[in-house]
Amino acid sequence: MSIASRARAIALAPIHVLQLATSAKSFLDHPLIGSKRLNRMGLHRARVRLADQLCRWRRRRLARHVRPEWREAFDRDGFVVIENVLPAGEFAAMRKTILTHEWPAREMRQGDAITRRIAVDPEMLATVPALGQLLDRPDLNALFHYVASFRTKPLHYVQTIVSKCGGDDLDPQQAIHADSFHASMKAWLFLNPVAQEDGPFTYVRGSHRFTPERLDWEHRRSLADPQAIDRLSARGSPRVDAEDLAEMQLGAGEGLALPENTLVVADTGGFHARGAATRPGERVELWSYSRRNPFLPWLGGDLLSLPGLAERRVGWLWGFRDRFERQLGQPWQKVGRRRPTDD
Template sequence: MRAIDVLKTPLWVAELASGAKSFCDNPIIGSRRLNEKGLHVGRLRLAQKMSDWRRRRLEGLVSAEDRQQYAEQGYICRKNALADDELAGLRREVEENTFHAYDMRQGNAVTRFIPLPPHVLEALPYLKRFVNGPLFQGSLRYVASSNSDPIFYLHVVLTKPNNGKVDPQTHFHSDTFQPTAKSWFFLYDIAVEEGPFNYIPGSHRLTEKRAAWEQMQSIHAADAKNRLHARGSFRLNAKEAREMGFDDPVAFAVPGNTLIVADTHGFHARGKSDRPSTRVGIYGSLRRNPFLPFTGLDVLSLPGLKGRQAQLHMKQLEFRAKLKGKKSSHRYVGKISITAPADFGS
């Protein structure tokens, strides 16, 4: 063992009690011997128990119907989420303004992230009401089992199919070993040909077949050729999904004014686009340490930090890229309209 590894060992051990998930970056999490003895599955089981325990304390944030849908399917889907006048006002604010934007290119898709810190929302009352409102906030916090401040953006997915590149988000995957929440409020209709969000119903629960599959993956994950798989975002194919007893995926080709909140420990993917498309929405995400025994006490909810996670995250990515002498994965593209053309590369 190298001297640097000896120094890092306490950190690697400490990460076992956190949301750390990478098998290739942490030799303890990625240990074949320890995972053969059940380390990974043990973390999975404990994370799910703690999440269920916290979520029961947050039942008042959503309706009984939403709680049942989440329990059975792993997601909440709410159509006609906003009244007509609120939706029209929100669309108008999004369409008629320009925003500081960051583009991330993955294969034949570009995802545009637009932070909405408090000083931006002050001039956009419809957007402000939505992202701070009980529907968006409550459903995210319930599914994530954490009464904390989520990260959120205006979110645009632009696709250019048939350019010879593959979008890795079109492969079914689980984001991480712990229950976690992502949401999309779609402002406009999404057609099935435009690559809608796909989710395998019920795959958020740790069944015995899923646990056996997870253990098998964990033994070899550190050496996986797929880098995302090696970092703990496990990929699976249709045959594996069937063998675990899951139903076919649901493709959310939905009308505008639909909110979807999904537990992305469950298997999901971006659908493959058959034609160039632009998908506009409001995106939210919430993930905390899965082993916390409480729902709140969130530092990022304090005054001065609340609502600024997206802005701070982009600055962090830029700083990290500069330290490594590389370009950030999220490239700043200026103050633009939400549907401005994207650079798909050569």
């Protein structure tokens, strides 16, 4: 190591130590998180265990606000399926308005799939008042909070996934994986029916629980050479196969083929995937996402969840990455104003 590199490492050491108390997860880029020596001593296992203990503590405080049948389904499976979220007529009218208007859109290609996202922002909420009413429903927000383990507003998008649209590589989202070493919430309200052939949301039931078997597996994974495994796993979003799931006493992933007007809310700290599509097509959904620092002991305190700020966050995030594209990268490219189902 050169003198300059050593000096830089020393200067950054306090920051790296502080990042251990955040959601930082990359074994490839972080000298402490990726340290075999520290992980043999139990660093990764300790972070996973503490994050899980705090998550369960926060959920106990949020549980009374959630419908009992939804809470029981989530505690058992790691996800909740809610059909007919809206009355049929209200859903049809909301869906038509969303799909027939043009909105500022961004796209990203991963393998043979393209994902288009449109922010649910003040413009969309003004055009589709029914959408704002849906997203303000107390029962749904109580469920979002419980799954995320925080009382915070999710980010909301209209998302279109176009599958089997060319390219030599497979969509990496088709591999069973966890988003991180701790709980996070994602939700999908399907605007069109999703068949097995369309690549449905897939989940390993019960994999959201950090059992002793999961903790042992996490410990073994932390000792792997990050240069010798796939890049997404090395960056903290572990891909698993049947052998890994068996080690954790888990079953196979289950594809959820569902009708339109169905909401799925899941903890993506559990193992999940985008099912492999067997035909070209598209999935269109209202997609929601919530993840916070897993080591925070409080439930709320998120100023960006306040009305007037919450609906502008996606635009701010995109703008921030645009501004610092060279330093941070920006996979979401502007494609102008599009309808969700435009070619």
